[in-house]
Amino acid sequence: MSAPIHHETAEELARSVREGSRSAGEIARAFLARTGKTSERLGTYLHLDPEAILAQAARVDERKAKGETLGPLAGVPVAIKDNICIRGVPTTCGSLILERYRPPYDAHVIQRLRAADAVLFGKTNCDEFAMGSSNENSAYKPVRNPWDLERVPGGSSGGSAATVAAREAPLALGSDTGGSVRQPAAFCGVVGLKPTYGSVSRYGLVAFASSLDQIGPLARGARDAALLYDAISGRDECDMTSRPEAKAVDLDEIERGVKGLTIGIPSALLSEGLDPEIRASLDAVRAELKRLGAGEAEVALPHAKHAIATYYLIAPAEASSNLARYDGVRYGLRAGNGDLKGMYEATRGLGFGREVTRRILLGTYALSAGYYDAYYLRAQKVRTLIRRDFTEAFAKADAILLPVTPTPPFKLGEKADDPLAMYLNDIYSIPASLAGVPAVSFPAGFTKSGLPIGLQLVGKPFDETTILRIARTWEKASDDAWRAPAIAEEVA
């Protein structure tokens, strides 16, 4: 007997639709049934329109019936983070200020998914404007971790990670500015890829910090992550930072094992504050990769310890500028009576939540007269030092192995009143963001209490293939990389 539909990989689902052994409609109905059972408890979706999903699936089936060649994601539901624009579909970014916004255009990644015959599933819940590490900053509702509903799923792409982990959707798109794909992937026990900056077009991704934002896939395994990455990456003339160097990941190449590859270990970063169970998991993965033929090299990354300070100046500065567009004039919320300035202030005061407000204030301060040099410009210079660290490390290693987070998933409310404590959680994910290099978070076992542990591989620019190859090698050797949370095993 074959596995229930929701346990199959995206690759298997697409193949079955192309070969005609399954219809896209059958797959869509199966995932809608799963989602209907669990998404209210998990808080995974901000918008889900079953009719629109079934209509897209029906179009794929019609194309198949006419004998047309179907794309690589034929009939595969892909959940979309709610900061990615789909024409005519609500796109709130988890914010009240965009409560009624319906974009008049498709993001580049959405155009690509349509061309790949994917079925756009729901819009997933996220921290407001992708600012957060716990998904508690959604203006609508929190997301809960499928492995323990008392705990956070991570953020800001918490809905995307949780929905893939709970088998509500086989694939999802998130966005990663300082770890927002990788950290929730780690907390939910799935694979999350932050591509090289410039690999995936940002056209239609609502801007947070433009020099850092990158859309990335969430999937249950490395092959599916590669499949989705291949569907969305590549040059787009609508994004001036989109690069022609971006190249597809070859699914055969990631099966080649790790023999001949050198894994970089930044020992100095692995002591202070790292949870012992995550440390033990990292040591176990190291040992296994060595046994499978990988070499190891010590790498330094001496400036990585300053990454959080650097990031929390650069990202809020860019955000304060990007979010200036929400002024109540052309779309979204409008509040206040009286003059224009009063309308701006009332609209923004009412429409933005605490985290977004704090970051706008911080960014405005860092950019203001008299502080620009001391804060913003200095942070940009330290960013150069952090980039150089990676260039030097990659002279010795093909990829760098790191934790994703210093601790396993924490409880809802645990850090909600201490923003700095929340920011310190990003120590391992931010360096790759500042350097613009690709990084993948992959499942690497569980704590004794049954919470997922994720580890991270950071790669050379435009070398998504090598980090996915290492993650794939580990996944094949691991006995629990495919374990599903109990909530995904509930009989539909």
Added chain:
Amino acid sequence: MPIDVGTVRKIAALARLRVAPEDEERYVRELVAILAYVEQLQELDVEGIEPTSTVVAGEPPPLRPDEEKPSDIHEDALGQAPDREGDYFRVPRVV
């Protein structure tokens, strides 16, 4: 300059953002803590280091041809307006 309620009011005004009076003290506390943390960057020697404003390197991508393309979003875009008059977005009186 140490951050106080006056600073928060000033930057909120610069950002065209109304902060409720009962929230001001909390933002002061949080910004003080964050700025104390980022103070560590002052210890680094960045003399002669170029700032990174983008990680994009290499040749800039070629410009696309400047061609007219059909656009059918006129009504979709105007239809989002909180207040409109015909083909215009309407705002409170400025002058």
